[in-house]
Amino acid sequence: MLVPLKGLGRQHADMMTKAGVSALALSSSSTTAEWARCKTMIIEKALCALFISPEVLSHNSSFAKLLNEHNIALLCFDEAHLYNDWYLWRPTMSMAASLVSAQRRLGLTATMRRRDQQLVVRRTGMSTPIVQRGRFLRSNLLLQFLKRPAALTFGRASVADRLSAATEAKWRIARTLRMAIKARSLQGNTIVYVPSRAQAETVCKQLVQAAKDQKLVAVGAALKFRPYHAGRTDRSEVEQLFLSQRGVVVVATIAFGLGVDCAHVRVIIHFSGARSLAEYAQQVGRGGRDGEDAYCLCFYNPSDSQGIRRSIESAVLTTSTTTALMRKAAFASGKLNVAVRGDVRDVCTVPPFLEMGAGGPTVVHDALEDLAAAKLVDIDYSDDYPLVQPLAVLDRQDARAAGRLLSKSMKSAAAQQLAVLDEALDFMEADGCLQRRLCDVFGAPDDLDAPVESCRCGMCEPATIGAGFA
Template sequence: MIDETATQSTTGPALTASSGARWEIAQRVLRDVFGFDGLKPPQQKVIDRLFDGRNVVAVMPTGSGKSLCYQLASQCLPDLTVVVSPLVSLMKDQCDALKRIGVQVARLDHSVSASDWRTDLKRVRSGQCKLLYVSPERFFNERFRSVLGETRISMLAVDEAHCMSQWGHHFRPDYLRLPDVVREFAIPQTLALTATATPKVIRELRSAFELSRTDVVKLPTHRSNLQLHCTLVTTTQRDQQLIQQLQQAKRSRKKGVSIVYVTRRRTAEQLAELLIEHGIDARAYHAGLDPSDREEVQQWFLQSSDGVLVGTVAFGMGVDKPNVRRVIHYNPSSSLEAYCQEIGRGGRDGKVTTCQTWLVPEDQVAIRNLPCSDWPSKASVERLLDRLVGQPDSFYLSLNKLAWDVNLSAAVVGTFLIQLRQRGNLELLPARYDVYRIKPRMEPSHWMGQMPEGDADAIAAIGASLVKSKRGFRVNLILATRQYQIPRERLVRALEELALAGLLELESSELMHGYRWKERVTRPASVVKHLIHRFEASIEMAHERTDEMMDFLACRACLPITMAAHFGSRRSRPCGKCSACQGEGPWETGLKKPASLGDSVKKAMREAESDYPDLFSDPVDRAKFLCGLYTPAFMRFRVNRHFGFGVCESVPFTSVLAAMRDE
């Protein structure tokens, strides 16, 4: 627990003092709370700059202690530190670990219970809790903005900041809006953290947060205890080699767990079963498992001393287990950035860890095809523009419903709307919920008596606009706004205050994203062409990243040297331990030019067109069908049950698309 003197020091006048005074507090908290005698030099550099009031980009490899930079600084800055993190599981793991050592921390996400939500908000608003974790989408949500109220924010910490880059490997559209948050909430400082940023991504982060070169703290991406190996094998050899490697590990004295990364969910399940048949304790993990099953597998892994987790890339972010002795890629990573993150989950205790890739070059087809599942047909983008141009000056949309309606993924629709904002067509508004439901704990007429400082007019309007439903009451905010001339923001704030006071249980659903026209689209055909071009450019970048990954795995030169060059670092001395240094390779990783589609493929396509005459007017949709890629329409009509679905699964999507366009 944080002792009383530390708590008083971190909330008192000393926090407005000099950098030196903050360091005195930091050193005490570091020792007494976090249990460290000192910081690593890069952590010291980051926090030095923060205490000097500067914005910072920290590029540090997985396992090097990035999180401690903002966790420690948060206890020494005067007001709230908000951490933006992309995954609920990542936020939960960090918050649970902080609570165990006595740090006051809160997180606001959909998995938090109503009672915990109330408790955490009260601690945040009172200043008792100075560290708050949220998803990037949460900032643009009317409920979050209402409950945050006048709470002052000292720092915004952006974890996994590479998600801000449209050309990065894990782009999240709402990350692009974070600079707007800094301006709107007048946040004086920003800390952007990532383990994997190329020079181009670093330039984007510097531009977004207006940083100088001296405010970038960068470490080499590779940790020397990770020994990198790549071996070219056939599909049959790979299973044999993997089983042999894991059985030898089981017999060796080097105790520790193993992670085996695969591309597809079904591969994870089939491979885990194969390993179990050979006496290896293995479990499968992927995003298709129920949340409770994922949690059970993750807990098994954390408690295991020699287990093998076979997982997709859905596993690993935020999992801090020191004794991962082997990180094995059954299928190659999609990019060097992803590879570095994945191998970075090994050897966090500093001991030697094997990072092995069993390379079957044909596996890259699945990696290249995966992002193509979002490839928009011209008809879908035209339908999207048609839905938008008819909207009033300000409007709200459900991205999921809109995406389903126009046969695009919600992620693509959200990205296209962000791009319309960048073109100057749209302004983004805070998201709102279409449905608010309450369960009063007392008669609404008694609410004001329990809230002497409440907004009486707003509370009265809410009480008068309740509609009885199966689960309590539905709040008709549109009626309350129109009839009582009270802005929606006040009504939502009043609802939150009633919930915080424990006078009602509040639920919200059906999130709607808001937009305002700044310049109407007058040439839809030109905009459609622009949006498709932007998407195709992003696919080209994804394929270039895969090319870089395969070139790396060819082992033409020392692997750590090649990795350093990719991330803009210098390394001249070969490691002497990787496959290339030990004389293995170079490997041939290129793909053979695919043969033309055979008659059986063409027959399958003709039958599918006959069975589903409305689904295949565009070559993009025909190519997706043949490659086994899903669209909302395919899911709606269960097209995956057709015998021809996925018949070209092992053929690059771009080749199939070219063939469909030539017909």
């Protein structure tokens, strides 16, 4: 199974091992001994399930060859919606899908937009799969969005505005702490989602200080606060603590948002909004897995995504810059032919990609996708691995025309990313039942017409939602 996060692979492997199934998880942090054990078990046909990240498979051709030589019965794609959502910045996902020769393939996800279905099918190497959608509605999730003042002030903000922002940030910490205390009294845990690693550390420290100020230990409401993000080395310890104990509050980035299977999550808080609707749906899905109520509160402000918007917009190069790059890359000698025919992996065996080592395949794959988006090459996805047929040889193209095409492609990609941010903000700002609108995006056909009876979301029951968590 290809898993997008190392922690997710560890959890799956542990769960299957406890169920009596021989399973292992491999990642970039696996030891030499763990790799050797895995290879031995594969050769001896003693391994039933292997959980591995796309990067590990993409950058280890000998291991991919070993897997193919021993006939993989089923290739699974966990969190399959990410093969579309993360496609632009993580090309190794579709690349890894093409490196395995398994004919039987299975994609699993809880948040697949109907409009994205065909793209995911293509990028996971399937042809005409059977698609089954289950009911998306979970009435025990008490969803609420709370618009707040901007927590950050830019430019020459007045003293009053700065004080208001600081007061609001403290109020959010206090509200989060009260809800975590309530979750602890219900023998449950709390997840606080934040957009960055730095904020995970900062918010966790602020919650610890707020708990000390209220002397929670003295009143028997002790909480355990832990930050969690991809830059920390104690992630597995935090996962185990969260699964095995009560009263744990994890302040996490998206790294803790997939596959966390803990039955006793009573509170989910989005401290600074959500970057996408799929991300929000995945993260609130961590709550209430035992069937009991879980309160899901999202603090948001339109300014939350300003930093992300600026980074997306600044990554788009002007036409003059792309023209100069294309002229330098392919038109300098007047004789350079960079058309690619045959298996793309062959490109990585020649300079300059040969010197890149494990990063070579990723660079080639990413570059070819950009060229395809600019309509300079056409990628045939019908084979085990993309075959590239040139629509035109670059040294026969006008550099200005090629530069314009590449710039147009970059603008299109940026527009898609900005549309994801806009969709999330529009969802937060719109009226109407939250459960109903989520079902309209992610639900099965039956969800589209089925009424949401006795819904307790912040739109349907604004006066009573969260009363038990006050």
